[in-house]
Amino acid sequence: MPNLIYYSNTDINIYDANTGDRLATQMAKGRYLQTQDTELTAALNKQLDYLEIKLLADDYGGWLWHGDLEKLQLCDRQKYIAQLPPIPNASAISDRLPQVIAYIQQAMSTPNEYLWGGTVAPNYDCSGLMQAAFASVGIIIPRDAYQQxxxxxxxxxxxxxxDLQIGDLIFFGNSTKATHVGIYIGNDQYIHSSGKEHGHNGIAISALQGSDPVSKWYAQQLRGAARIVRSLPPIVPI
Incomplete structure (x- = not known):
């Protein structure tokens, strides 16, 4: 039996385990998910507090609290496929980068704080901010920093x-994995959402070679940069 497709009428939290202790990501209003009919039936019958789901567009998995089922709307498979947007090419992506940065600057101008798993306004984590900003102009990138x-x-x-250019993503972490990401805005600066202990507790500008504590902290973990030249292809539910 094919998986069921649901449309979100509002922002919904998605957790990283079936205990609901910690966010994995968030499902913004207007996104789609898929889940198995057996999982859904058990949740509706209150046999499960959380059901396992996959978010469409980026194929990111997590757990949905059964109480949030009322925020979802069942979607016909063919209707979902018909609304899939065209995939932008590298040229279109380059043209949209100023809008990506404008989205982040607007988010920065709104009171916010760092939220692990945050992908919707006003509170984001580092990679959630990047994903949301690119998605705002029809460019779909993966969820986590190492995936990006x-x-x-x-x-x-x-x-x-x-050859670092405005709009390139800057990555930080250890020798094996990227754990943090920001976007380059020129003049040795990048915008990122960083945490409370060593960061800004929210969205702010840092310098790649700056002398302030946050810039220095991340400079020690600098891994390199990557340019977004493609968008994830549409996910067709199985």
Whole structure:
């Protein structure tokens, strides 16, 4: 039996386990998810507090609290397929980068704080902010920083590539994995949503070679940069 497709009428939290202890991501209003009929039936009968789902567009998995089922609307499979937008090419993506940055600047101008798993206004985590900003102009990128790094075209030239351009994503982390991301805005600066302990507790500008504590903290973890030149292809539910 094909998975059921649902449309969200509002923003919904998606958790990283069936305990609901921590966010994995958020389902913005207007997004789609799929889930198995057996999971849904059990949740509706209150045999499950959380049901496992997959968000469409980025194929990101998580757990939905059964009480949020009332915020979803069942969607016909063919109707979902018919509304899938065209995939922008590299040229279209480049043209839309100023709008991506404008989205982030607007988010920064609104009172906000860092939220692990946050992908909807006003509170974001680092990669959630990037995903939301690109999605606002029809460019779909993966959810997590390490996935975004792998998805983009890696720029050659070490940690600070010579051909770094406005709109490139900057990645930070350890020797094996990217754990943080920001977007380059020129003049050695990038915007990112960073945490409370070593960051700005929200969206702010840092410098790649700055002397302030936040810039210095992330400079120690700089991995490199990647350019977004493609959008994820549409997910057709199974």
């Amino acid at each position: 790094e792998a998805f983009g075209d890696r720029l050659e030239g070490g940690q600070l590539p010579q």
